[in-house]
Amino acid sequence: MSPSLHSPLTLPISQRIVPNRLSKAAMTESLADPNVSQPNERHFTLYSQWKGCGIVQSGNVMVDRFHRENTRNVVLDESSDLKAFRQWADVIHDNIPHNNNSIGSNNDDKPLAILQISHPGRQCPMACAGPLKITPVAPTSGLQARLALPGLLGKILGYLFIPPARALAAEEISTIVGRFATTAQLAERAGWDGVIIHAAHGYLLSQFLSPTANKRTDEYGGSRENRRSLVRKVIVAIREATACNFVVGVKINSKDRSMDGTEREDECLELIRNLSNLGQLDFVELSGGSFEDAMFVTKDCSAKSKALFETFAERVQKEVSEERNADSSINSPKIILTGGFRTKVRMEEALKSGVCDMIGMGRPMIVNPRFAQELLSCDDKKRTECESTCATLTVPIFKKLLDAPLNSLWYQRQLHRIAVGRAPDPGLSYLLTLIVTFFKAYIMDFRFTGNVCCKKRD
Numbered sequence: 001m002s003p004s005l006h007s008p009l010t011l012p013i014s015q016r017i018v019p020n021r022l023s024k025a026a027m028t029e030s031l032a033d034p035n036v037s038q039p040n041e042r043h044f045t046l047y048s049q050w051k052g053c054g055i056v057q058s059g060n061v062m063v064d065r066f067h068r069e070n071t072r073n074v075v076l077d078e079s080s081d082l083k084a085f086r087q088w089a090d091v092i093h094d095n096i097p098h099n100n101n102s103i104g105s106n107n108d109d110k111p112l113a114i115l116q117i118s119h120p121g122r123q124c125p126m127a128c129a130g131p132l133k134i135t136p137v138a139p140t141s142g143l144q145a146r147l148a149l150p151g152l153l154g155k156i157l158g159y160l161f162i163p164p165a166r167a168l169a170a171e172e173i174s175t176i177v178g179r180f181a182t183t184a185q186l187a188e189r190a191g192w193d194g195v196i197i198h199a200a201h202g203y204l205l206s207q208f209l210s211p212t213a214n215k216r217t218d219e220y221g222g223s224r225e226n227r228r229s230l231v232r233k234v235i236v237a238i239r240e241a242t243a244c245n246f247v248v249g250v251k252i253n254s255k256d257r258s259m260d261g262t263e264r265e266d267e268c269l270e271l272i273r274n275l276s277n278l279g280q281l282d283f284v285e286l287s288g289g290s291f292e293d294a295m296f297v298t299k300d301c302s303a304k305s306k307a308l309f310e311t312f313a314e315r316v317q318k319e320v321s322e323e324r325n326a327d328s329s330i331n332s333p334k335i336i337l338t339g340g341f342r343t344k345v346r347m348e349e350a351l352k353s354g355v356c357d358m359i360g361m362g363r364p365m366i367v368n369p370r371f372a373q374e375l376l377s378c379d380d381k382k383r384t385e386c387e388s389t390c391a392t393l394t395v396p397i398f399k400k401l402l403d404a405p406l407n408s409l410w411y412q413r414q415l416h417r418i419a420v421g422r423a424p425d426p427g428l429s430y431l432l433t434l435i436v437t438f439f440k441a442y443i444m445d446f447r448f449t450g451n452v453c454c455k456k457r458d
Contacts, residue, residue, distance in 0.1 A: 005348060008108070017108050018112055019110070021054060022361065023057065023285075023338070024056045024372070027059050027362050027411070027412075027415065028059045029072075029412070032074045038080065043091075047088065047095075050092075051096070051373055052095070052375070053361075056112070057114045059116065060118045063117055063182070064179055069123050071128055078186075082186065089192045092113040115192045117196070119176060119180075120203055121137060122138040123290075124162075137167075137204070139214040141167040145164060146162075178237065181238050181240070184238040185241040194249065197238070200252050201287065205231050206252075208221075235280055247282045248282055249333070250285070252284060254309050269315060276333055283358070284335055286335065320332045334358060335356045336358040342364065344378065366424060414428065
């Protein structure tokens with residue numbers, strides 16, 4: 001029987017049951033106090049609105065409080081208060097998905113709370129690096145460590161607002177592996193069901209995977225096998241640090257840039273095969289882009305168009321199916337496809353065709369926090385009417401440079417409205433969005449984030 005949005009899904013390694021095929025994608029909330037970097041009442045209010053999804057992912061949670069991509073990131077490390085993280089997970093677990101095929105609720109009906117854990121690497125802006133008096137880190141130093149933002153103005157702003165990164169020493173890489181494992185272990189203690197390792201969108205693990213950002217000549221660079229060794233070590237370390245029923249997933253890029261051809265996709269396909277053979281992953285979420293080319297942000301999607309990375313997902317599933325048929329003992333990870341799904345019709349077509357196992361949704365859950373509930377509750381006669389309308393904003397000048405951050409920040413401000421009990425505002429000014437964000441990051445937070453320096457590790 002073909003799966004529908006209501007169909008439960010058993011994850012291959014943890015054996016946890018996801019109550020339906022909808023996943024709320026990770027989106028950076030930027031709601032934490034920069035002094036303490038803890039989840040707070042605004043996080044709890046925001047996440048209480050997202051009912052209906054079988055998996056609910058957090059936004060970016062940093063594994064190292066001295067390396068962030070946003071001054072208001074949440075951080076989970078040894079100095080964190082686990083009570084706040086437990087309350088955050090409890091809010092998610094209370095959002096029982098509506099399922100027409102079930103009566104009442106039990107533990108199998110609860111959504112899985114999945115923490116997205118990340119290290120920014122070189123994508124650490126001056127707003128974070130300046131007050132913390134740290135130098136961003138990357139696989140390689142020099143030109144490869146500089147972000148190449150689009151256009152001449154982008155290069156100027158990149159030099160002004162994104163400090164140059166230094167290359168990590170081998171022993172530092174081992175420390176970072178330990179930080180990922182520690183964060184996952186703490187998440188488990190705080191009641192989270194699992195983690196998704198962020199190895200996409202140009203963050204540190206993605207930088208190690210990239211042939212353009214990683215020019216190392218040691219065991220972590222050069223060949224494809226060496227470049228993916230860090231991600232493999234992180235997965236293994238997390239599995240060793242957590243219980244067997246703890247969920248572990250990874251988010252990876254099918255492409256780093258729009259211009260990347262099939263060779264980069266071939267390498268990504270090889271990466272998925274390699275990680276699958278570890279036998280330790282529950283799911284892989286497919287994405288693409290980075291700060292340099294945010295294709296996952298700026299591409300507009302109509303109701304009838306394919307999802308952003310659907311063509312690549314078809315290749316992945318074909319490869320996975322062939323491996324499974326050749327060796328039935330292989331526990332291949334499930335595939336979550338995120339980006340571009342706007343209608344129930346398209347979602348169910350993707351599930352029935354086998355292109356993916358779960359549907360990830362980001363922006364539709366911002367413009368309409370009840371969208372997942374509506375998808376599950378609308379009957380077959382009305383399923384063509386169940387559609388999300390998401391705006392893709394554009395500006396008349398410096399489009400390549402400004403469109404991506406504009407869209408990200410505009411939707412982020414909508415999250416801030418929901419977090420204080422207000423409804424999303426389709427008419428929100430993009431100019432005001434840019435001004436408010438810059439003021440908060442480089443004036444308000446620039447003063448407060450520096451207080452963390454008094455606790456800085458030796």
